[in-house]
Amino acid sequence: MSGFPDLVSDFATGLIDGDVPQGVTAREPDETAQRFAVYRNNVATSLTNALAKRFPVIKRLVGDDFFGAMGRVYLDAHRPRSPVLLDWGATFPDFLVGFPPLAQYPYMADVARIELARGRAYHAADTDPVAVEALTKTASDPEHARFALHPSVQILRLAHPAVTIWRANQPGATGKIPTLAGAEIALILRDSRYQVPVTAVGAGDAALIEALQERQTLLIAAELAAFAEAGHDPQPILLYLIQADALTLPKETP
Structure with missing residues (x-):
């Protein structure tokens, strides 16, 4: 039986790859995957919104839809390492340097x-x-x-x-x-x-x-x-x- 640290690790991994972590269930077991997918999407949306609030000019330059999609890509590779969201996003400028769709806009970083x-x-x-x-x-x-x-x-x-x-x-x-x-x-x-x-x-x-x-x-x-x-x-x-x-x-x- 896995311990709490393993559950936390599996949960964090599941938020990236979408696999339901072992030990996670719902009142109706058949709904577990669906409910976890909803939670995963809510987390991604919340973090992308937090990123947009920190970089509002970038959002204005690229547009809402583009920023939302780009935020998801950034999130997949740069998960928050602290519950303090102020600490998250420090790598975003460097991410923009290597983001292919913005290659023609080097000033973004x-x-x-x-x-x-x-x-x-x-x-x-x-x-x-x-x-x-x-x-x-x-x-x-x-x-x-x-x-x-x-x-x-x-x-x-x-x-x-x-x-x-x-x-x-x-x-x-x-x-x-x-x-x-x-x-x-x-x-x-x-x-x-x-x-x-x-x-x-x-x-x-x-x-x-x-x-x-x-x-x-x-x-x-x-x-x-x-x-x-x-x-x-x-x-x-x-x-x-x-x-x-x-x-x-x-x-x-x-």
Whole structure:
């Protein structure tokens, strides 16, 4: 007689291949297969709907029917490993790269990376923004000043103009895909109003943010930004981070 772990394993396998797990029955045994098929379909539909909520722009780009069918294909190969659905879908951008029907639309994966990053940003841990007094005092010595960034802050170096495409497919936008080519760099964070804006930034801004995330001093971060983008002015991006409450002070190491 199989134990509970075997039943769980067989049940999970049955949700993929459709075979009724041993030990599963219904009040009317003849209805077992039918009832399990209904349950299996409900699980697949629920997970596909959860995927659509996490990647709404991808759904808008490909259409409801296509997304539903694609979600089933993704589900078959990438089952949730946690009851927390927020953890599911991390492999979806890479899945889109290798999904043959979307081979002519390589920007899809980058758009999905933006949507995945926005979800992570929204649920990132809270931190206290740097106070004005501390900011002024710390920034007055850029050679030694170090700032930290809110955990939601992410830089995505994208191979396609995915930020522009993402914006074109927000509620109220035209949905028309712009005729653009080339890479974009996305800055994603959760601001003080709990909004998660997506901003296209230049190479200098991205280099400065990445340097701050690596705990470099403000001076070194500015130098790296200038190396990445000649003539870069760090003030606008620092002001943006301050206004978003995304700039903090690093915690002291005990």
